[in-house]
Amino acid sequence: MSPNWKRALPFLPVAGLAAYDLIQKRHAVLRNFPVVGHARYALEAIGPELRQYIVSGNDEERPFSRNQRRWIYxxxxxxxxxxxxxxxxxxxFTQGYPIIKHRTFSDIAPATQVNRGSKGDTVPAAKMLGGHRGRPGAFRPTSVVNVSAMSFGSLSAAAIEAINRGAxxxxxxxxxxxxxxxxxHRHGADLVLQIGTSYFGCRDAQGRFELARLKDVVASGPVKAIEIKLSQGAKPGLGGLLPGAKVTEEIARIRGIEAGRDCASPxxxxxxxxxxxxxxxxxLLAAETGVPVGIKSAVGNLDFWTELVELMDTTDRGVDFVTVDGGEGGTGAAPLIFSESVSLPFRLGFARVYEQFARAGIADHVVFIGSGKLGLPDNAVVAFALGCDMVNVAREVMMSIGCVQAQKCHTDKCPTGIATQDKWLAHGLDPLSKADRAANYLRTLRRDLLKVSEACGVAHPGLITTEDLDILNGHESATSLRQVYGYEAKWGLPNEFDAAEITSIMNGPC
Incomplete structure (x- = not known):
């Protein structure tokens, strides 16, 4: 063997490892950063030991703690x-910490005896979407956990495909x-089409909304509902911006804009x-498309909500669903002041909106959807107790397909290929393998919600009440969730007909 070959021998294993990393599809970080990417997993493996002595606790990191990310992964x-x-x-000693109060005895059948439907653990919504107003396309969503709004452009094509397949x-x-x-977006999941202030996908050459285009898009399917975006928790009242670096030819064609230029939404x-x-x-949109139509908004000044409830109560017009987004900041990048200080956090914002509908006696007319870190079981349980019929998840489903909370979403340098249009970075994310992980996460969240529901003595998370949770006042006392938010008896619950129907569905024969 020549001296040159002898000198090369120590590097052959590294070269082999690099080649394997480049062709494997399970880990985007390794495909994008062969060999050196293994350091991330090595550090993660000894993370608890390191943090125990020199770094931080498992529940200290934000916006998602290490324990929360570990549960999702x-x-x-x-x-x-x-x-x-x-x-x-x-x-x-944590002020405001929620505690779920389990029941000793219950008439609810154990989980092993409950009919979970054709998908194994499907948990349908407690209300019909569009049913109250008799929309032709009214339906009962088959899952109380769904994927929140994240556009193609902010996320890569591979990420969108993986999430859609998983959903x-x-x-x-x-x-x-x-x-x-x-x-x-067309890999099998039912879609909720969001319409923002720039009317992307349903606008004319001048950027104005065009009804004919919207009808074509809805007819092309599988669009089940339309959501009008008024604002979002990451940047309420600000509008949006997709940097020019992310505006590829494909994205420009879909949105009806110019490639390579910043794409601003008013x-x-x-x-x-x-x-x-x-x-x-x-x-107009409901009549022309036949599908349920709702709104999405973060919560700030309540004048809009007061007027909305008054008009819905006194006229024959109304939204079919309301998505309330928490002001804690979400998938969209924003100035720090907006993500941290503009609009109310989810629990307070949602409670104030729900109160308006409940006091008018029309809460049953609307399907309430919550979003804002509700992809964690404890947060979701509070949301259901406050009156949510469904929850939407965004950052959590991103983590399920590999997001490591690098917080580089706005730079186009996402290391896992999720929030980027960089072809090299995006190629590291294999949609097929990541789709399985998204599906596993969604199913597991629903499973845990069912377990908690049964611990509370009810068959469905939508039947958990504000009396089933206490909010701790440090170590001194606790106050029921109902008292904290000023709810009256039976607020937050579906009406008796819907409650009986969903209980029958969940406790049907195996």
Missing amino acids: ASSKLQNNYFGFGADNDTE AMAGAMHNTGEGGISEH SRHTEFDSTDSLLDWVE
């Missing part, structure tokens, strides 16, 4: 997602975000300028 991979040796949270496998709906429908719509004209537009 383990759930998506069907690994052990249990935690041993007690809680990391300081439950005795389809889990029987969940996939919200398109305001960027329109691409071919990557903060307000041009098709309506008041609550009254908004409802006129809602009824």
